[in-house]
Amino acid sequence: MTVMGFDFGLKRIGVAIGNTITCKGSPLTTLSAIQGVPHWQTIEMLITEWHPALLVVGAPYEKQGGTDQFILHCAKKFAHKLQTRYQIKVEMIDERYTSAHAREIKKEHKLHQHTVDSVAAVLIIEDWLTKNHTAHP
Numbered sequence: 406m407t408v409m410g411f412d413f414g415l416k417r418i419g420v421a422i423g424n425t426i427t428c429k430g431s432p433l434t435t436l437s438a439i440q441g442v443p444h445w446q447t448i449e450m451l452i453t454e455w456h457p458a459l460l461v462v463g464a465p466y467e468k469q470g471g472t473d474q475f476i477l478h479c480a481k482k483f484a485h486k487l488q489t490r491y492q493i494k495v496e497m498i499d500e501r502y503t504s505a506h507a508r509e510i511k512k513e514h515k516l517h518q519h520t521v522d523s524v525a526a527v528l529i530i531e532d533w534l535t536k537n538h539t540a541h542p
Contacts, residue, residue: 406424406425406427406455406458407422407423407424407455407456407457407458407459407523408422408423408424408425408430408458408459408460408461408530408533408534409421409423409433409451409452409455409459409460409461409530410422410423410430410460410461410462410526410527410529410530410533411460411461411462411463411483411487411529412463412500412522412523412526412529413441413462413463413476413479413480413483413484414438414441414476414522415438415440415476415479416438416439417435417436417437417438418436418438418450418453418483418522418524419432419434419435419487419515419521419522419523419524419525419526420432420433420435420445420523420524420526421433421434421524421527421529421530422455422457422521422530423527423530423531423534425534425538426437426509426513427536428531428534428535429531429540430473430502430526430527430528430529430530430534431527432456432520432523432524432526432527433451433478433523433526434447434523435453435520435522435523438472440478441480441482441483445490446485448491451490452457452491452493457493457521458493458494459493459494459496460484460487460488460491460493460494460495460496461496461497461498461529461533462483462484462487462495462496462497462498462529462533463478463480463497463498463499463500463525463526464475464477464480464481464497464498464499464500465480465498465500465501466499466501471532471535480488480497482516483496484497489540490538492505496533498529498532498533498536500525500528500532512517531539
């Protein structure tokens with residue numbers, strides 16, 4: 406099964422692709438967003454090209470208590486719009502620390518700043534795959 410993951414942000418949205426066979430993800434792109442609103446036609450092109458069976462959106466809980474916050478509300482709204490627009494199942498997964506981990510990878514591999522968002526999307530996918538791939542053959 407092909408899975409497309411999103412690291413949601415108000416200015417940038419990282420996108421990655423993965424599958425349940427390898428349980429690995431690969432970065433695709435980083436989309437620009439205006440107050441969390443992406444260029445939907447670009448997402449549609451990616452979905453048409455990759456044919457994902459599932460979309461996974463990172464849920465940005467607070468590091469301390471896991472309480473709802475504005476960015477989490479926006480990510481949930483984005484996930485709902487994905488499901489409504491493309492009629493593909495969407496799941497959200499806790500993505501605490503993925504951006505920090507992606508920044509470490511950026512430093513280690515000397516990646517461009519915009520790559521951090523797509524690398525964070527890879528981490529989101531791989532976390533979902535690790536936790537769920539046996540439940541979704």
